[in-house]
Ligand SMILES: Cc1ncc(C[n+]2csc(CCOP(=O)(O)OP(=O)(O)O)c2C)c(N)n1
């Protein structure tokens with residue numbers, strides 16, 4: 001894994017691993033938390049929690065629609081259900097149940113999708129959620145959270161359990177570099193500035209944050225000073241941080257491991273269009289499905305690299 | 320070796336679907352067909368497919384060999400026992416018999432069979448799951464004409480099969496559609512919706528095969544959900560159901576023959592198998608009889624290949 005190397009970051013754990021561990025560690029503090037799985041708890045890592053609290057872990061089988069409905073019932077009866085599957089199956093297979101049983105009644109269900117994005121690799125497009133941010137941030141009242149690394153996941157999982165109302169947490173499969181420290185402060189709804197810069201701001205989340213930091217180093221060598229903002233919460237979006245970035249740096253590049261429409265880029269652009277119009281360039285996988293392959297090869301083929309961000313930054317600076 | 324005898328045409332028996340079935344002129348039923356293998360040849364073919372599965376998943380470094388192994392006898396009988404009529408020279412020929420792998424993660428068994436049929440070179444199997452390969456980790460019908468449905472999200476293949484069966488029926492085609500599902504996959508509600516809709520239209524040209532290998536991702540299927548007495552459940556949906564030992568190729572052939580003879584309702588075969596069948600002596604010492612979603616290490620693959628030698 002070369003992500004984060006240029007920025008001098010060291011490789012840490014996968015976000016899904018950090019999620020499973022954090023959930024287990026918070027198990028006693030949040031006694032009403034229960035997990036609801038669809039036969040993939042060993043992939044999403046809820047099994048770490050379920051093994052520690054066996055009476056609080058449910059596996060309803062390969063049946064995602066039912067799984068979300070069950071979680072809604074548990075929430076209506078006062079539990080804090082953490083319902084999880086591969087992000088693709090959770091958000092796509094059970095979307096109507098999420099809409100009807102969770103979002104519409106605004107129930108306190110925590111929805112966790114693992115294996116998001118194309119960086120899952122060899123399993124191929126059927127297992128890759130690349131539309132989940134668009135789907136989940138379309139729903140009123142659903143918080144959409146995309147952690148960048150293991151340490152921030154720990155904080156955001158706690159934030160998710162404390163938050164009242166539905167939350168979608170997106171997790172990646174592969175190990176990613178560590179960006180935050182154990183004492184970093186992360187709040188749902190508040191973006192974190194990771195690096196200051198004058199000429200533009202790179203807004204990213206998830207896996208793309210490490211790549212954005214690499215790009216910022218490469219840009220510095222070219223005499224372009226880039227600010228990097230971790231927009232870990234897509235909804236509700238931190239308008240203040242985005243407007244501040246535009247006011248102070250004038251231009252944006254938005255990088256995400258997602259389709260071009262309805263994701264972070266769209267969310268940011270709708271804020272700037274209204275409050276602070278400015279030139280923006282977008283880095284995403286393009287309007288296509290990906291394929292099987294090794295994670296790094298896929299990121300390269302589908303344009304999710306530091307080079308792609310650098311090119312977008314140069315372009316936005318020339319506009 | 321090309322198993323196909325192109326140019327051999329014969330008049331295929333018309334499948335009488337139900338009272339609404341339309342007959343087209345008999346020339347529509349003339350198809351290119353390849354000669355079924357003998358029982359011994361089929362048994363040898365199961366070993367060939369198993370060797371391909373081991374080699375390609377170990378080379379890929381990921382994939383689902385154990386889920387593929389349980390289905391080898393069924394896939395062999397379908398593709399080499401004369402049940403599936405199809406033509407590598409024209410993969411989308413409209414009167415081909417269809418095989419939909421709803422449990423798409425077991426696609427190595429399908430790629431192995433398709434390569435042996437001549438749809439693509441056997442050497443291409445070793446590109447499985449590599450960037451740029453047509454042989455993706457789950458079936459992708461846009462990449463390969465011989466793949467009938469893009470699957471990988473469990474629970475959906477039988478509905479697609481119902482669509483194929485309805486269309487063939489509308490067009491007066493004699494083609495038969497086979498859909499293979501996993502026993503864990505039977506937890507998806509959509510499977511039961513598909514069962515009900517197939518019964519409504521009396522789709523005798525549709526056969527569902529449940530590969531009941533006893534395990535799913537997180538453990539034994541009977542421990543995750545108690546759906547496993549599949550026969551009475553599916554029968555109660557109005558289907559003709561047979562339960563067999565699906566790793567006994569003679570039982571598989573007999574069941575497929577009976578399924579084709581049923582003319583008034585959809586048919587199902589509950590195929591009781593063992594996950595990893597054929598290489599279990601190699602998997603057993605690892606203590607993991609499910610061995611879900613893991614390729615064999617190089618050492619284990621060597622042992623498995625020795626076990627599967629002719
Ligand atoms: C909708 C959906 N949920 C979850 C998965 C993840 N998954 C892949 S294989 C598998 C287990 C399948 O078990 P079974 O159907 O019994 O097939 P087997 O591997 O035993 O042949 C699971 C849960 C998936 N592919 N699709």
Ligand SMILES: [Mg+2]
Pocket residue numbers: 501502503530531532533534535540
């Ligand atoms: Mg099974």
